[in-house]
């Protein structure tokens with residue numbers, strides 16, 4: 342079921358309906374307070390288990406205080422099933438790394454850092470069905486026409502700018518998908534959504550010039566040739582290194 346365009350109150354009503362065993366919430370710095378109130382509203386009138394994740398999870402205290410059953414720091418794909426089992430009482434949260442929760446005595450527990458996913462190419466592509474895609478992202482570029490499809494070619498950034506939490510989420514290590522794997526995802530997205538606007542949401546794109554060059558070269562020979570690529574403009578003017586873009 343999809344709940345689109347909902348307000349916090351609308352979502353809380355949905356959670357109270359009793360139809361949900363788990364309410365999973367994506368958090369960030371800006372949404373922290375609203376999420377705290379939402380968690381309280383759900384806890385007051387529902388038995389649903391509440392899971393919080395996303396970049397906001399690096400500051401888990403407020404979510405636990407509000408009543409979240411578990412807060413997951415960092416990437417989740419390799420822990421998702423165990424986490425849902427854990428909050429639903431089918432496993433022990435203490436056995437899952439990277440989790441903050443309260444134990445039976447109400448004490449805050451931190452299970453320590455979670456291992457990162459070794460091979461990002463092994464992950465399945467994001468689920469982009471018709472009913473969800475319009476909700477996945479709002480236009481942030483006036484040049485966008487079709488559906489917003491976000492793609493992540495790498496996780497992490499080696500730097501540590503003062504205003505940025507990348508190092509806390511991904512560690513200062515960069516893991517990159519292969520160019521072929523990224524192009525396959527884009528090809529699939531464009532096959533399903535021919536008018537799609539593809540947005541890279543990497544922490545830092547094109548850190549490796551050889552990766553960027555391979556990407557820019559191969560995208561012209563890939564079946565999914567796409568046009569109006571911002572990288573052609575930026576990369577060419579910044580480095581003069583990407584010669585394969587036309």
Ligand code: B12
Pocket residue numbers: 365366367368369370371372392393394395396397399413415416417418424477478479480481489491493504505506507542543544
């Ligand atoms: C694209 C983007 C935007 C776009 C979003 C556009 C759109 N249409 O979607 C725009 C420009 C709107 C935007 C705005 C803001 N952004 Co922004 N944004 C990003 C960016 C670059 C990509 C987000 C993304 O899609 N990531 C890809 C997904 C896969 O990563 P993820 O969300 O972290 O998810 C993984 C895990 O966190 C976890 N997970 C995520 N959710 C959940 C939920 C549960 C229950 C569980 C268990 C796990 C889990 O699993 C996922 C896969 O492993 C990130 C940086 C980054 N590379 O992540 C910054 C980032 C999320 N933004 C950030 C910030 C600060 C903001 C703003 C607050 C800026 C501002 N001052 O206004 C606003 C907030 C807007 C809002 N209303 O919430 C910070 C958040 C820091 C923090 N502590 O929360 C980030 C991390 C940048 C940074 N490195 O500091 N942003």
Ligand code: SF4
Pocket residue numbers: 498499500501502505506507508544545
């Ligand atoms: S992701 Fe960007 S802002 Fe964050 S540390 Fe890296 S270069 Fe700096």
